[in-house]
Amino acid sequence: MKVTFPHMGYMWVCLKAMLEYLDVEVVVPPPTSKKTLTLGTKHASEFACLPLKLNLGNFIEAYELGAEAILMAGGCGPCRFGYYAYVQKEILNDLQYNYNLIVLEPPEKHISEFLIKVKQLTGSKSWYQVIKAIRFGYLKAKAVDEMEKISLKSRPRELNTGSTDLAFKLALAEIDRAGTTDDLAVALVKAREIMSSVILDNHRSVIKIGLVGEIYTLLDPFSNQNIEKHLGKMGVEVDRSIYLSEWVNDHLFMGLVKNVRSREEACRASRPYLNHFVGGHGEETIGNTVLYAKNGYDGVIQLLPFTCMPEIVAQSILPGVCTDHNISVMSLILDEQSGEAGIITRLEAFVDLLNRKKEQREAVTA
Amino acid sequence: MKSYMGIDVGSVSINIVLIDEHCQVRDAVYLRTQGQPIKTLQKGLKEMASRLPGSTQIKGVGTTGSGRHLAGVILGADAIKNEITTHAVAASHLVPGVQTILEIGGQDSKIILLRNNVVSDFAMNTVCAAGTGSFLDQQAGRLNIKIEDFGPIALKASTPVRIAGRCAVFAESDMIHKQQIGCDISDILAGLCEALVRNYLNNLGKGKEILAPVVFQGGVAANLGMIKAFEQALNLPVQIPPHYNVMGAVGAALLAREAVKKSLSSRFKGFNVVDINYRAGGFECSGCANCCEVIEIRKNEEIIARWGDRCGKWSTALNNDLNTEEKIS
Numbered sequence: 001m002k003v004t005f006p007h008m009g010y011m012w013v014c015l016k017a018m019l020e021y022l023d024v025e026v027v028v029p030p031p032t033s034k035k036t037l038t039l040g041t042k043h044a045s046e047f048a049c050l051p052l053k054l055n056l057g058n059f060i061e062a063y064e065l066g067a068e069a070i071l072m073a074g075g076c077g078p079c080r081f082g083y084y085a086y087v088q089k090e091i092l093n094d095l096q097y098n099y100n101l102i103v104l105e106p107p108e109k110h111i112s113e114f115l116i117k118v119k120q121l122t123g124s125k126s127w128y129q130v131i132k133a134i135r136f137g138y139l140k141a142k143a144v145d146e147m148e149k150i151s152l153k154s155r156p157r158e159l160n161t162g163s164t165d166l167a168f169k170l171a172l173a174e175i176d177r178a179g180t181t182d183d184l185a186v187a188l189v190k191a192r193e194i195m196s197s198v199i200l201d202n203h204r205s206v207i208k209i210g211l212v213g214e215i216y217t218l219l220d221p222f223s224n225q226n227i228e229k230h231l232g233k234m235g236v237e238v239d240r241s242i243y244l245s246e247w248v249n250d251h252l253f254m255g256l257v258k259n260v261r262s263r264e265e266a267c268r269a270s271r272p273y274l275n276h277f278v279g280g281h282g283e284e285t286i287g288n289t290v291l292y293a294k295n296g297y298d299g300v301i302q303l304l305p306f307t308c309m310p311e312i313v314a315q316s317i318l319p320g321v322c323t324d325h326n327i328s329v330m331s332l333i334l335d336e337q338s339g340e341a342g343i344i345t346r347l348e349a350f351v352d353l354l355n356r357k358k359e360q361r362e363a364v365t366a
Numbered sequence: 367m368k369s370y371m372g373i374d375v376g377s378v379s380i381n382i383v384l385i386d387e388h389c390q391v392r393d394a395v396y397l398r399t400q401g402q403p404i405k406t407l408q409k410g411l412k413e414m415a416s417r418l419p420g421s422t423q424i425k426g427v428g429t430t431g432s433g434r435h436l437a438g439v440i441l442g443a444d445a446i447k448n449e450i451t452t453h454a455v456a457a458s459h460l461v462p463g464v465q466t467i468l469e470i471g472g473q474d475s476k477i478i479l480l481r482n483n484v485v486s487d488f489a490m491n492t493v494c495a496a497g498t499g500s501f502l503d504q505q506a507g508r509l510n511i512k513i514e515d516f517g518p519i520a521l522k523a524s525t526p527v528r529i530a531g532r533c534a535v536f537a538e539s540d541m542i543h544k545q546q547i548g549c550d551i552s553d554i555l556a557g558l559c560e561a562l563v564r565n566y567l568n569n570l571g572k573g574k575e576i577l578a579p580v581v582f583q584g585g586v587a588a589n590l591g592m593i594k595a596f597e598q599a600l601n602l603p604v605q606i607p608p609h610y611n612v613m614g615a616v617g618a619a620l621l622a623r624e625a626v627k628k629s630l631s632s633r634f635k636g637f638n639v640v641d642i643n644y645r646a647g648g649f650e651c652s653g654c655a656n657c658c659e660v661i662e663i664r665k666n667e668e669i670i671a672r673w674g675d676r677c678g679k680w681s682t683a684l685n686n687d688l689n690t691e692e693k694i695s
Contacts, residue, residue: 033655162678226676306493319573333492341432342474346490349450353485360484 001025001100003121004067006055007032009219010144011244013176015071018137020179022122022129027067029058032222036061041336043091050223050305050335051216052084059092059099069100071121076109078279079310106251134252136181141245143188147171150195152239155232157200165229167198206237207354210292212285213303214311215242217334224303224334225343234351239297241266241288242281266291273317280310286317293325298354300327301347306335328353367392367419370426370626371634372619373410373441374452374612375403375433378472378500379585382410383615384418389459389623393417394612403433404440408640415637427634428452428622430614432473439663439671440644442635445621452617454478454485457581459620460607465577468596468604469613470566470586472499477570479577489570496534497565499586505541505558509551513589516555520591523556531561559591563599578602583610642666651675 004027005015012028019026030036032054039060040053059070070089075082085103092099102121107114122130147168155164171191178184209231217224218240228238249257255264266287274286289300302318304311318329330350332343367386374381380403382395395417397410428445429437430452438446449471457467458480467478475498479487491497506513527544530536537558544554580602586592587610596604609616626632648661660680663671672681 030655034657035655162682165678323573328487330489331492335493345432345448345450348448349488349490352448352451353488356484357486 002027002066002068003071003102004029004059004062004069005071006051006058007220007222008051008216009221009244010148010172011141011219013144013172014137014141014244016176017140017178018133019071019121021133021136022125024121027062027065029062029067030065032058032220036222037336043095045087047307048087049080049307051081051220052088053336054220054223055084056088056091059088060095060097063092063097063099067099069102071102071104074103074105076106077277079308081280108251108254136184138245138248138253139181139184140175140178141243141248143175143184143191144172145243145245146188147175147191147195148240148243150192152228152232153237154195154198154200155229156206156235156237157202157204159199159201161233163198164232167194170194204235206235207298207351207358208237208239208296209351209354210239210241210288210297210300211303212241212288212292212300213281213314214305214308215247215281217303217305218242219244223305224332225340227301227303227332227343227347230344230347231351234348236351239292241284241292269294273321274314278310278313280308282310282314285311285314286321289318289321289327289329290325293321293327297327298358299350300329301350302329302331304331304333306333328357367421368423368425370428370619370623371414371424372452372615372617372622373407373427373429373431373437373443374449374614374618375399375407375429375431375437376472376614377432378503379611380406380410380431380433381612381615382414383609383612383619384414384422385616385619385623389620391609391612391616394609394615396611399433403436404644404646407433407437407440408644411637412640415640424632424634424637426619426622426626426632428618428620428625430618434618435673436646436663440635440639440665442633443622444629444632444634445618445625447618447621449474449614450476450478450485450488450490452614452621453583454480454488454617455620456609456613456617457583457607458483460609460613460616461579461581461605464579464581466580468566468580468582469584470497470499470582470592471584471614472503474498475566475570475584477566477574477576479574487574489572489574491569494533496532496537497562497569499584501534501537502558502562502586502589502592505538508538509555511551511555517588517590517592519552520555520559520589521594522552523550525553526556526560527553529554529557529561531563531565537561556591556595559589559595560599563592563595567599576600576602580604582606583613585611587611648674651680653677653679 002025016026036057040057044053044056072085089101104117105113151164151168158164171194174187174191178187231238246261249260250263266284269290270283270287292300315331322329369384369386372383380397380399384393386392395410395414397406399406426444427441429443430447434446453469457464469476476490506516527549529540582604587606645664651658651660656676658675661674662669
């Protein structure tokens with residue numbers, strides 16, 4: 001059974017590693033592109049949010065490459081994401097794509113169901129092997145996240161425009177190629193070397209912006225119009241509030257790995273403003289904004305797909321957080337449009353504003 | 367006379383402004399873009415050039431608006447800046463001490479807050495453009511009213527009707543409903559103004575502290591109905607600066623003046639650009655499934671700029687200093 005899964009940033013590296021470790025045949029969908037978007041928007045309901053449409057496009061493209069089963073996450077919260085897998089399956093059925101659907105419900109709610117689904121996927125493999133495979137996938141996620149973090153630091157400081165992007169591509173290929181835990185350790189050393197070969201100007205003055213918001217639009221460069229790259233080129237050091245490995249640790253390992261940034265901290269910080277789970281990453285959005293303000297960031301940008309309920313709740317609370325903590329926040333709502341000029345104008349104006357503020361602050365302290 | 371030129375290439379209009387050494391606005395040209403920014407820009411420049419006294423020296427050029435990169439490449443601009451910055455620069459120059467700027471243009475509307483003459487916060491419309499100039503224009507067209515008459519008619523209203531302001535489609539169907547039940551046209555127009563102001567303040571104002579002096583600018587500031595609706599909603603007097611419809615261009619000119627002071631010489635290519643054949647063409651790249659639309663700007667047959675590719679394959683292939691300095695994506 002050839003298994004495929006939706007794209008979400010570089011998640012494919014880690015899922016592919018985990019599944020192949022268990023000898024499951026994997027079909028990675030072609031990178032999300034305008035074609036994916038066109039397929040998705042053509043067949044999905046108009047008012048569904050962007051992730052559903054892009055996932056659907058991924059599945060259609062993967063089917064054409066021979067995929068037979070979909071591995072998809074479930075969910076049970078105020079966010080509609082929980083029924084996306086089933087809606088997508090129905091749409092695919094109508095289009096006569098005969099897929100098997102394996103939905104992994106969040107283990108914190110349905111641990112038994114989760115285990116049954118894992119078994120369905122892995123067949124005769126022992127639990128020991130399954131655990132080893134999950135660990136391997138997690139290590140890959142961590143490696144990819146490390147490279148992403150380095151790239152966010154080096155992009156605003158690179159001397160040759162585009163050198164970070166090139167290095168990242170090569171480093172990612174190294175990590176992807178590793179087939180065992182030992183290989184991965186070697187690959188990681190090489191990848192770090194590649195990333196450190198980017199020539200930097202460490203004296204350049206940069207401003208710092210934190211990205212908060214809905215996980216898919218945060219992690220997926222196609223859906224967020226490459227916001228990290230644009231900001232980097234404008235001289236902004238970006239910190240993203242969610243990385244895949246952190247999410248996995250929070251939601252699949254129940255925070256088992258210590259010394260990793262966790263949602264607990266963000267949720268605590270959101271307390272005076274939002275005391276209740278609103279689905280998605282609403283609490284984290286508020287909490288991380290507070291944390292970024294406390295950690296001396298110059299600004300925060302919230303990303304969300306159009307119609308995302310948890311983020312709309314957060315968006316309406318953010319003005320209060322801004323006033324209390326004296327930090328600038330801008331929300332960008334993303335959908336299938338390609339209005340990049342508008343997004344760049346907003347980013348540029350926001351960066352201008354933060355630069356001015358920074359200069360003023362430094363003038364006062366100097 | 368030493369002067370600086372500012373150009374705002376927007377979705378609806380192109381504005382060209384000339385300021386002198388003392389930052390006084392000397393001349394302004396306003397043209398409709400009509401979907402052809404390059405042609406219109408050349409037309410505007412020609413008009414500006416014909417009006418200039420012989421002694422004029424252009425010391426610097428600045429561009430702004432959504433077509434700022436395009437215009438910047440063609441003209442050789444010294445400053446290429448976004449709309450927020452240019453509007454704020456112009457308003458604080460023309461109305462010293464301004465603390466709030468309300469700006470409604472063709473495609474975008476924005477609110478800019480200044481404290482101590484520096485931008486402290488701003489917001490631009492997200493998601494939709496229901497509260498912008500194009501929508502007013504369209505409704506005036508549908509009612510067969512000249513956009514210039516819109517304001518005076520709205521002012522005659524005795525009891526403005528209530529119109530949904532959240533979405534342009536709902537607003538229009540509400541307007542048609544009011545029209546069919548026999549409401550007076552002036553009451554409908556005044557209601558529309560109130561709806562747009564409500565939309566604007568809910569969409570952009572969100573918890574922001576709107577302090578006097580308030581300046582209202584952009585093409586829509588010509589509309590007396592909108593001015594009245596803003597004054598009622600804010601309970602504050604609203605000022606309209608003398609060059610309210612070309613503020614972006616004024617700001618761009620002021621920024622060009624600053625930029626040239628630093629660089630000491632201008633990159634302006636001269637007025638002869640009006641006679642050169644510039645052509646924007648393009649193709650869909652087939653290198654990967656992204657199918658980027660790559661845009662090429664040709665000067666006669668020579669390609670002078672290229673953008674639109676996500677991977678940089680085409681834009682970096684040009685060995686052109688303009689292209690590397692201006693990071694256009």
